[in-house]
Amino acid sequence: RITGLVDNPYELxxxxxxxxxxxxxxxxxxxxxxxxGGGLVGNAIWTGIPLYELLQRxxxxxxxxxxxxxxxxxxxxxxxxxxxYDGRNAILAIGMNNEPLPTRHGFPARIVVAGLYGYxxxxxxxxxxxxxxxxxxxxxxxxxxxxxQGPMKTQSRIDLPKDGSRVSSGETIPIAGIAWAPxxxxxxxxxxxGNDDWTxxxxxxxxxxxxWVQWHRDWxxxxxxxxxxxxxxxxxxxxxxxxxxxxxxxxxxEGWHTITVNVR
Numbered sequence: 001r002i003t004g005l006v007d008n009p010y011e012l013x014x015x016x017x018x019x020x021x022x023x024x025x026x027x028x029x030x031x032x033x034x035x036x037g038g039g040l041v042g043n044a045i046w047t048g049i050p051l052y053e054l055l056q057r058x059x060x061x062x063x064x065x066x067x068x069x070x071x072x073x074x075x076x077x078x079x080x081x082x083x084x085y086d087g088r089n090a091i092l093a094i095g096m097n098n099e100p101l102p103t104r105h106g107f108p109a110r111i112v113v114a115g116l117y118g119y120x121x122x123x124x125x126x127x128x129x130x131x132x133x134x135x136x137x138x139x140x141x142x143x144x145x146x147x148x149q150g151p152m153k154t155q156s157r158i159d160l161p162k163d164g165s166r167v168s169s170g171e172t173i174p175i176a177g178i179a180w181a182p183x184x185x186x187x188x189x190x191x192x193x194g195n196d197d198w199t200x201x202x203x204x205x206x207x208x209x210x211x212w213v214q215w216h217r218d219w220x221x222x223x224x225x226x227x228x229x230x231x232x233x234x235x236x237x238x239x240x241x242x243x244x245x246x247x248x249x250x251x252x253x254e255g256w257h258t259i260t261v262n263v264r
Contacts, residue, residue, distance in 0.1 A: 004068075004131035007059030014108045017094055020049045024098075025089045025112070026207035028180045030152055032117035032141075033248045037157050037257035041180065043212050046112050047095030051084040054092060054129070064131035068139065069111045069123030077139040079113060079121045080149070081131065088114045088183050089210060092126070114210040115183035117252060120150035147251035154181040154241055156189055156215075156233035156257060163259035167221050175201075176216035177257075181235035185209030188234040191217055192256075194227055209236060221263045230256045 001011040025046045034040035051067070060081065068078040084090045090113040094101055101107040106124030113121040119141045130137075142148045156179035167173055175193075179186045185206065190198040204214035221227060232241040246254035 001127070002054060002058045002129045002131075005061040005064035005133075006055075006131050007061060008057065010058060012054075014094070017049065017092065017109060020053075022047050022049055022094070025091055025114075026211045027089060027112055027114045028182050028210065028212045029112065029118055029122060030155070030180070032119045032146065032150055032252050034155075034253060035248065036155070036245070036253045036255045037259075038253075041155070041157075041178075041212070043180075045097050046091060046093040047098070048091035048093035048109075048112065051090045051092060051111070051113075051129075055081075055084060055131075058131075060131055063133055065134040066132050066137060068130040068132055068137055069121070069126055070128040070130060071123050071125040072127045073125065075123065075140050076137075077111075077118075077120050077123050077141070078132075078137060078148075079116055080134070083113060083116070090114065090121075092129075115152050117150035117152055119146060120148070145250055150251060152180075152182050153252045153254060154184070154186075154233055154235040154239060155179065155253075156231045156241065158191075158229060158231050158257050158259050160216075161229075161259070161261050164261070166262045166264055169221055169224060169263050172218050172220045174216050175219050175229060176214065177231060178212045178214055179231075179233040180212035181233065182210045184239075185236040186213045186215075186233055187236050187238070189213075189215040190232055190234075192230045192232075193219065198232070221261075224263050226260050227263050228258060228260050230258045232256050
């Protein structure tokens with residue numbers, strides 16, 4: 001159901017949503033508690049309907065500055081209403097990777113908003129979309145010490161080689177991973193090995209600016225001993241990740257993902 005500061009509150013059944021003009025959207029989602037280099041990030045094809053189409057039918061009133069999603073277990077998350085209209089994909093999703101939503105990902109319906117951490121937007125098992133003022137409501141995590149606004153930060157991660165792994169001197173291996181900055185996209189990824197300068201990596205083909213991108217470069221280690229590898233990304237706005245370490249609380253981690261390998 002859609003309620004709150006709207007002219008025409010209404011309810012939708014699952015069949016109502018299935019009968020709408022659905023489309024597919026490739027969007028990367030991340031948990032705000034994800035550490036630098038962590039695995040709490042995923043990319044998927046989401047099938048759904050833009051939120052602004054649902055809101056247009058409801059008739060959003062002046063002063064409705066926040067969209068709040070509420071799940072069947074009473075979890076809530078809220079984000080600025082303007083983000084449903086600024087060109088990003090903000091959708092009511094009922095499918096994932098060409099299948100109905102798995103239960104653990106929010107069946108029968110959930111909210112997906114590109115460029116926002118999940119704690120302020122990605123309500124699963126959705127029961128209600130409520131329009132309210134910005135100061136009129138705080139989602140579940142806000143009074144628990146997390147920021148009210150949660151734009152996703154530019155991040156990159158090394159997946160190969162694994163931290164602490166052994167590599168052979170003189171044998172060429174890939175250094176590879178992913179980078180993401182939903183709504184801005186990734187312009188460049190660079191790797192730093194030991195005391196060498198930052199060097200650019202080759203980027204794969206991204207599905208769009210709201211999706212992560214794979215990157216890689218070849219490396220032929222020499223000598224022996226421990227070798228440090230770091231990665232940083234530059235997003236489509238020109239911002240390059242800082243090496244300053246920032247913990248996840250209250251609005252997302254920052255820093256360069258760094259691993260060490262043993263050359264032998």
